[in-house]
Amino acid sequence: VYTTYLSLPVPELATRRPEREMKLSPFQFSKYQGLGNDFVIVDHRHQSHPALATEHVKFVCDRRFGVGADGVIFLLPPKESTNDAQMRILNSDGSEPEMCGNGIRCLAKYMRDISSEWRSKRILRIETPAGVMFVEFVAEDGIKVDMGKPILDPSAVPTTLKPDAGEESAAVDIPIHIEDRTFRVTCVSMGNPHCIILVDNLEEIEATLDYWGPRIEKAKWFPKRTNVEFVKVVDQNQIKVIVWERGVGRTLACGTGACASVVAAKLLGGAVGEQEVVLPGGKLRCHWDSDEHVYMTGPAEKVFEGHFVG
Ligand SMILES: C[C@](N)(CCC[C@H](N)C(=O)O)C(=O)O
Numbered sequence: 001v002y003t004t005y006l007s008l009p010v011p012e013l014a015t016r017r018p019e020r021e022m023k024l025s026p027f028q029f030s031k032y033q034g035l036g037n038d039f040v041i042v043d044h045r046h047q048s049h050p051a052l053a054t055e056h057v058k059f060v061c062d063r064r065f066g067v068g069a070d071g072v073i074f075l076l077p078p079k080e081s082t083n084d085a086q087m088r089i090l091n092s093d094g095s096e097p098e099m100c101g102n103g104i105r106c107l108a109k110y111m112r113d114i115s116s117e118w119r120s121k122r123i124l125r126i127e128t129p130a131g132v133m134f135v136e137f138v139a140e141d142g143i144k145v146d147m148g149k150p151i152l153d154p155s156a157v158p159t160t161l162k163p164d165a166g167e168e169s170a171a172v173d174i175p176i177h178i179e180d181r182t183f184r185v186t187c188v189s190m191g192n193p194h195c196i197i198l199v200d201n202l203e204e205i206e207a208t209l210d211y212w213g214p215r216i217e218k219a220k221w222f223p224k225r226t227n228v229e230f231v232k233v234v235d236q237n238q239i240k241v242i243v244w245e246r247g248v249g250r251t252l253a254c255g256t257g258a259c260a261s262v263v264a265a266k267l268l269g270g271a272v273g274e275q276e277v278v279l280p281g282g283k284l285r286c287h288w289d290s291d292e293h294v295y296m297t298g299p300a301e302k303v304f305e306g307h308f309v310g
Pocket residue numbers: 037091096097098099100101102103192193227245246247248251253254255256257
């Protein structure tokens with residue numbers, strides 16, 4: 001994994017201070033990461049909604065002028081008292097996704113780190129815009145998330161791409177043309193949209209991810225933009241994935257993207273049973289089970305605590 005990471009081009013770092021109008025009030029935060037997909041976590045248990053504006057999120061996530069992160073996660077009180085908490089997440093560009101996989105593992109780990117009540121529970125019920133997610137602590141470094149059922153209806157992903165005649169209910173292996181390239185895409189939502197592209201030459205694509213990633217993310221077929229995953233099927237139980245995330249850019253891992261990639265690999269016939277998903281930042285285990293739910297298991301780690309001075 002480390003060698004792979006070193007082969008990635010250094011991400012574009014800020015060349016100028018991000019603009020912001022409103023003064024940002026100081027706040028405490030904790031920094032967590034899941035396979036190098038990293039988040040600033042803010043405890044808003046006593047507030048009803050995130051208290052950071054879009055421009056503030058960009059500033060906090062900036063890796064030179066701010067804390068540096070792929071996103072900001074807010075711990076909010078649950079709407080239903082039977083649930084433990086509510087999660088809201090903002091991408092580093094300030095946009096709000098419907099769901100996140102590495103992020104919810106990080107939030108669950110944070111919840112157990114700060115509360116003995118939550119530490120005493122084996123399963124946490126966390127509300128997200130994509131529904132209530134069940135997060136189970138299966139081992140010290142293993143957090144298992146029931147990510148729910150994948151959404152394949154193109155209009156719900158959403159995508160304007162139409163299913164092929166033979167596949168009436170999902171956009172599977174559809175050719176799209178961008179500039180001089182044709183990509184065969186499969187569109188899957190895990191609450192957030194993913195465009196999955198199976199390739200043989202992941203190394204070549206990795207070198208051009210910063211070019212094709214944003215062009216696919218913002219392509220006309222994706223009304224809410226899309227996350228982009230290039231996937232190589234290694235064998236029937238392992239896939240390799242590189243990610244261009246909607247609203248973030250190149251990341252070292254994406255949990256929802258790993259789950260969507262497993263669904264696409266199975267629809268295209270290459271994957272059987274539980275999959276080891278190898279990402280630049282590490283490995284996840286994902287299983288599209290017979291109950292139609294996708295289960296993802298992986299780590300989450302605390303990095304540091306801090307006080308943002310604003
Ligand atoms: C947190 C995440 N990386 C996804 C974040 C959200 C993603 N950028 C999107 O806009 O859907 C994950 O699913 O692991």
